[in-house]
Amino acid sequence: MNKLKFDKNLVKKLISSAIIGLTNGFFGGGGGMICVPLLENIYKIDNKKSHATTLAIIFPLSLVSSAIYITENSIDFLHLLYISLGVTIGGVIGAFLLKKLNNKVVRIIFAVVMFVAGLKMVI
Amino acid sequence: MEILLMIVCGLAGGLLGGMGMGGGTLLIPLLTIFLGINQKLSQGYNLLSFLIMSLIAIFIHYKNNLIDKKVVLPVVIPALIFSIFGALLANFISNSSLRLLFGIFLMILSIFQFIKVFKSK
Numbered sequence: 001m002n003k004l005k006f007d008k009n010l011v012k013k014l015i016s017s018a019i020i021g022l023t024n025g026f027f028g029g030g031g032g033m034i035c036v037p038l039l040e041n042i043y044k045i046d047n048k049k050s051h052a053t054t055l056a057i058i059f060p061l062s063l064v065s066s067a068i069y070i071t072e073n074s075i076d077f078l079h080l081l082y083i084s085l086g087v088t089i090g091g092v093i094g095a096f097l098l099k100k101l102n103n104k105v106v107r108i109i110f111a112v113v114m115f116v117a118g119l120k121m122v123i
Numbered sequence: 124m125e126i127l128l129m130i131v132c133g134l135a136g137g138l139l140g141g142m143g144m145g146g147g148t149l150l151i152p153l154l155t156i157f158l159g160i161n162q163k164l165s166q167g168y169n170l171l172s173f174l175i176m177s178l179i180a181i182f183i184h185y186k187n188n189l190i191d192k193k194v195v196l197p198v199v200i201p202a203l204i205f206s207i208f209g210a211l212l213a214n215f216i217s218n219s220s221l222r223l224l225f226g227i228f229l230m231i232l233s234i235f236q237f238i239k240v241f242k243s244k
Contacts, residue, residue: 033145083154
């Protein structure tokens with residue numbers, strides 16, 4: 001309990017955690033992109049561990065928020081199966097490629113695609 | 124054909140997710156734009172489809188001692204409250220409003236990605 005009072009970063013940590021949760025629940029994703037920098041900059045965890053720990057954090061959040069989405073929408077579980085299949089295979093390949101591709105190039109391409117997609121959704 | 128498209132969209136999302144770049148943010152627009160699935164459903168599919176892969180990845184990372192266990196609960200507990208709130212709110216508003224907000228969110232995220240690249244270059 002005493003440790004809590006001396007943690008100057010407590011407010012930052014709480015606000016960031018709240019934003020991560022809000023993003024996860026409201027947008028159905030994207031929490032990880034906020035969580036990794038949080039862990040690196042405020043908790044001072046190294047990059048590799050930040051990514052791994054982020055997965056552990058996001059998992060329960062997604063579990064709970066997805067339950068809400070299921071109750072509020074009619075999820076087609078067959079469709080979900082196909083999408084999950086793609087995601088799992090893609091994830092394995094992605095983890096493999098992580099070490100082989102130029103991260104910066106991929107990130108730029110990703111950023112452009114994201115921007116265009118976002119624009120399309122707004123217009 | 125739709126089945127193939129779903130798998131491919133999943134592949135694209137999973138690929139980026141596997142590279143640690145937030146694959147979900149790509150999967151959702153792919154589902155809405157190319158498959159015409161509504162915003163709320165797409166977000167739901169995104170949340171659910173990554174669960175199994177995440178579990179496997181978490182297990183592997185855990186065995187490799189890459190998870191900093193002591194920060195997990197301090198972040199999850201406050202985050203969970205807002206996650207529930209966010210999910211309820213998202214399903215309360217209309218699909219078109221959610222889509223619009225998501226689009227803005229994506230554009231903001233992409234700008235942060237650009238900044239990240241140019242900061243490290």
